[in-house]
Amino acid sequence: MLDSILQAPMAFFDTTPIGRIINxxxxxxxxVDEMLIATIRSYLATIxxxxxxxxxxxxxxxxxxxxxxxxxxxxxxxxxxxxxxYREVKRLDSVARSPIYALLGETLDGVSSIRAFxxxxxxxxxxxGMLDQQQNAYYxxxxxxxxxxxxxxxxGTVIITFSCLCAVIxxxxxxxxxxxxSVAGLAISFxxxxxxxxxxxxxxxxxxxxxxxxxxxxEQYCQIPSEAxxxxxxxxxxxxxxxxxxxxxIEFLNAELRYRKGLPLVLKxxxxxxxxxxxxGVVGRTGAGKSTxxxxxxxxxxxxGGSIMIDGVDIKKLGLTHVRSRIAVIPxxxxxxxxxxxxxxxxxxxxDDLKLYEVLRRVGLYSNPSSxxxxxxxxxxxxxxxxxxxxxxxxxxxxxxxxxxxxLLVIARALLSKASIVIMDEATAAVDADTDSKIQKIMRExxxxxxCITIAHRLNTIxxxxxxxxxxxxxxxxxxxxxxxxxxxxMFKDLVDAWEEEHE
Numbered sequence: 116m117l118d119s120i121l122q123a124p125m126a127f128f129d130t131t132p133i134g135r136i137i138n139x140x141x142x143x144x145x146x147v148d149e150m151l152i153a154t155i156r157s158y159l160a161t162i163x164x165x166x167x168x169x170x171x172x173x174x175x176x177x178x179x180x181x182x183x184x185x186x187x188x189x190x191x192x193x194x195x196x197x198x199x200x201y202r203e204v205k206r207l208d209s210v211a212r213s214p215i216y217a218l219l220g221e222t223l224d225g226v227s228s229i230r231a232f233x234x235x236x237x238x239x240x241x242x243x244g245m246l247d248q249q250q251n252a253y254y255x256x257x258x259x260x261x262x263x264x265x266x267x268x269x270x271g272t273v274i275i276t277f278s279c280l281c282a283v284i285x286x287x288x289x290x291x292x293x294x295x296x297s298v299a300g301l302a303i304s305f306x307x308x309x310x311x312x313x314x315x316x317x318x319x320x321x322x323x324x325x326x327x328x329x330x331x332x333x334e335q336y337c338q339i340p341s342e343a344x345x346x347x348x349x350x351x352x353x354x355x356x357x358x359x360x361x362x363x364x365i366e367f368l369n370a371e372l373r374y375r376k377g378l379p380l381v382l383k384x385x386x387x388x389x390x391x392x393x394x395x396g397v398v399g400r401t402g403a404g405k406s407t408x409x410x411x412x413x414x415x416x417x418x419x420g421g422s423i424m425i426d427g428v429d430i431k432k433l434g435l436t437h438v439r440s441r442i443a444v445i446p447x448x449x450x451x452x453x454x455x456x457x458x459x460x461x462x463x464x465x466x467d468d469l470k471l472y473e474v475l476r477r478v479g480l481y482s483n484p485s486s487x488x489x490x491x492x493x494x495x496x497x498x499x500x501x502x503x504x505x506x507x508x509x510x511x512x513x514x515x516x517x518x519x520x521x522x523l524l525v526i527a528r529a530l531l532s533k534a535s536i537v538i539m540d541e542a543t544a545a546v547d548a549d550t551d552s553k554i555q556k557i558m559r560e561x562x563x564x565x566x567c568i569t570i571a572h573r574l575n576t577i578x579x580x581x582x583x584x585x586x587x588x589x590x591x592x593x594x595x596x597x598x599x600x601x602x603x604x605x606m607f608k609d610l611v612d613a614w615e616e617e618h619e
Contacts, residue, residue, distance in 0.1 A: 116139065116140075116333055116336045116337050117140075119336060119337050119338070119339045119341070120136065120336060120339065122341040122342055122345075123339045123340070123341065123342070124340065124341070124342050124416070124417075125374070125410075125415050125416055126374065126375035126416070127339060129374065129375065130375070132213060132214070132217050133216075133217050134212075134213035134214055134215070134216040134217025134218070135213045135217075136336075137213075137216040137217070138209065138212050138213045138216050139332060139333060139336050141216070142209065142212055142329075143209065143329040143332050143333055144329075144333070146326050146329035147326075147329050147330055147333060150322075150326055151323070151326050151327075151329075151330075154319055154322045154323045154326060155323060157315070157319045158316060158319035158320055158322075158323055161312050161315045161316035161319055162316045162319075162320070164312040164316075165309060165312050165313050165316050168305045168306065168308065168309045168312065169183065169309075171301065171302060171305045172274075172278050172302045172305060172306055175298040175299060175301060175302035176278065176281040176282060176285060176299065176302055178281045178284060178285060179277060179278060179281045179302075182277040182280075182281070183277075186270060186273055186274060186277070189270065190267075190270050193263065193266045193267075193270075194263075194317055194320070194321070197259060197262070197263045197317075197321060198320075198321050198324050198325075200259055201256070201259050201260075201321050201324075201325050202324060202325045202328060204252055204255045204256050204259060204325075205252075205256065205325035205326070205328050206328050207252040207255075208249065208252035208253060208256065209328060209329070209332060211245075211248055211249040211251075211252050212249060214245050215242070215245050215246065215249060218241065218242060218245065219242075260318065263317065263318075263321070264314060267310070267313055267314045267317055268310060268314070270313060271309055271310030271313055271314070272310070274306050274309055274310075274313075275303070275306045275307055275309075275310075278302055278303050278306040279303055279306075282299035282302065282303060285299070342414075342435060343414065343417065343431075343434075343435055344434055344435070345434050345435050345436045346434035346436055346437065347432065347433060347434045347437075349432045349433055349434075350433055350434050350437045354428065355428055355433070355437075356426075359425075359426060359428060359441065360391075360425045360426040360428075360441060360535045360536065361426060361535065362391035362392065362426050362535070363391040363392055363425070363426070363535040363536050363565060363566030364388070364389065364390060364391035364424075364425065364426055364427075364566070365387075365388075365389040365412070365423070365424070365425055365536070365566060366387070366388045366389070366423070366424040366425075367382075367385045367386060367387040367388075367411075367421070367423055367591075368386065368421050368422045368423070368424065369384050369385070369386055369420065369421035369422075370382050370384070370385040370386075370411060370418055370420070370421035370422065370423060371383060371384055371385075371418060371419045371420035371421050372407060372410070372411050372416060372417075372418050372419055373416075373419050374416055375416075380419065380589060381404050381407045381589050382404050382407055382408075382411060382418075382589045382590075383588065383589035383590055384420075384421070384589075384590065385404070385421070385589065385590055385591060386591065387584070387591045387594060389566060389568070389582070389584075390566075390581075390582075391426070391566055392563075392564055392565065392566055393566060393567075393581040393582055394558075394559075394566075394567045394569070394579075394580045394581045394582070395566075395567065395568050395569065395580060395581065395582045395583070395584055396569050396571050396576075396577025396578075396580035396582070396583050396584070396597075397568060397569065397570045397571060397577075397583075397584045397586060398571050398574070398577065398583065398584070398585055398586070398607065398610060399585060399586035399587055399592075400587070403586040403587050403588065403589070404586050404588075404589040404590075405570045405586050406540055406541075406570060407589075408538075408568065408570075408586075409444060409538045409540050409568075409570070411423060412430075412442060412536070412538065413438070413439055413442060413444065413538075414430065414431075414435055414438055414439070417431070418431070425536070440532070441534055441535060441536065442534055442536045442537075442538065443529035443532045443534035443536070443537045443538070443565075444529070444537075444538045444540065445522070445525055445526055445529055445537070445538070445539045445540070446525070446540050447540050447541040449513065449518075449521035449522045449524065449525040450525070451509050451512060451513030451516070451521055451524060451525075452509070452511075453509060453510060453511040453512075454508075454509055455505065455506050455507065455508060455509060456475075456502055456504070456505050456506070456507045456509060456524070457471065457505040457506065458509075459509055459513075459524060459528065460474070460475075460505075460524070460527055460528050460531060461531060466531055468505060470531070471505055471531070472505070474527040474530045474531055475502055475527055477527070477530065477557070477561065478523040478524075478526055478527045478530070478557060479523065479553065480502045480520065480523055480524065480527070481502050481503075522554065523553075523554070526554060526557060530557075530561055534565060535564075535565050535566065536565060536566045536568070537558070537562050537565050537566070537567045537568070538567075538568045538570075539558070539567070539568070539569045539570060540570045541570050541571070555576055559579075574610070574611060574614050577597075578597055579597075580597065581596065582594060582595065582596060582597075583595065583596070583597050583600055583607055585600070585605070585606050585607045585610075587606060592605075592606055593605055593606055593607050
């Protein structure tokens with residue numbers, strides 16, 4: 116199930132609340148691993164006891180078999196009716212847990228905001244309301260069990276009654292034999308103990324069937340449609356260079372993309388050719404399709420039409436691992452994992468320590484006695500705390516680092532990849548101007564031989580780019596050198612004029 120979810124397409128995560136996923140991995144997995152085993156054990160023990168009692172009674176009193184047939188029919192009818200209801204109530208109970216997991220998970224991350232806005236009471240009301248909804252299904256579960264218990268008590272009483280009746284009838288027939296009296300007494304004493312075993316066996320049988328809902332829910336997540344293949348035969352074909360891509364030329368050929376079926380197109384027949392090793396700044400209004408360029412290049416969402424060529428190779432024919440390992444992405448919200456600095460820089464342990472320290476030094480985050488003087492001025496300008504060791508702890512989400520430090524760590528990770536294509540998705544939107552200028556300097560120097568696509572948040576960060584791409588309604592409205600676009604006028608010129616007016 117974990118493998119299936121990790122390879123699920125982005126549309127699955129867009130439409131599935133996080134609480135449902137947590138619910139599968141917590142409550143449903145616990146049900147399968149723990150509760151089902153105990154239920155099967157109890158069911159086998161109790162059903163063996165019930166069968167043993169009925170065999171003893173039937174052996175001692177053969178006439179009882181005649182009464183056993185209608186009792187069994189009634190018992191099976193009640194059990195079948197109860198199981199249908201119990202199974203669906205159990206499913207409702209499982210579904211009602213998901214919003215609670217989601218709310219509690221989000222609350223842990225946002226507890227500081229909750230306290231800042233003094234929203235504890237509102238949150239408690241939300242949680243209590245969800246718990247009430249979940250308890251409705253729990254209440255119905257116990258109501259159904261009480262309903263069944265009354266009918267099972269009736270069945271147990273009927274078994275005892277018919278056992279006594281058969282003893283009386285056969286006692287008359289045999290003429291009061293003392294040997295028969297002892298056997299009949301044994302049968303009646305067994306019948307008196309059958310009620311509890313019968314109740315528990317049905318409860319365990321019902322629990323077993325209801326708990327199989329958890330197996331069904333896990334199986335459902337194991338069958339999630341996967342992304343494209345991680346590796347294909349085309350990866351090793353002669354048509355693909357071993358060091359692909361070497362030049363980094365990108366071509367969009369009538370590319371169309373929608374985030375999932377039923378939604379409108381975001382890229383609407385995009386035709387664009389980005390020269391290799393060029394620096395391209397991408398601008399446009401919200402919803403123009405800027406970030407969708409990165410989504411299409413990384414194949415996070417597959418194209419609905421058209422194709423994307425990198426150095427003459429259609430990336431759709433390649434495996435996802437091959438494509439994504441050749442493209443470095445520096446997102447707006449830097450992603451760090453809990454662990455150490457080493458794990459975040461080199462998760463697959465492919466580089467030695469010297470190389471890791473070198474990239475940290477180049478982004479200005481590493482200090483040691485020999486290099487402290489060189490870094491003091493740079494770090495003081497940005498108000499950053501240097502990293503002293505690759506084993507420094509990184510908390511979840513990089514909470515113990517500033518936003519600028521997290522962004523520089525992500526850039527260091529991109530430097531290690533030595534990618535020929537680098538995408539910056541508004542990576543400097545949440546950092547100060549000094550850190551922004553440092554990031555731009557690193558991009559110009561360390562990615563000089565790579566094709567860099569920068570989705571701009573500040574116009575001044577892309578004005579020195581080789582080309583400017585103006586996106587509008589999913590199409591390339593303008594694409595040329597910055598000065599050429601400013602001279603001939605158009606949408607980019609209007610955007611620059613508006614930006615200058617705001618900053619005068």
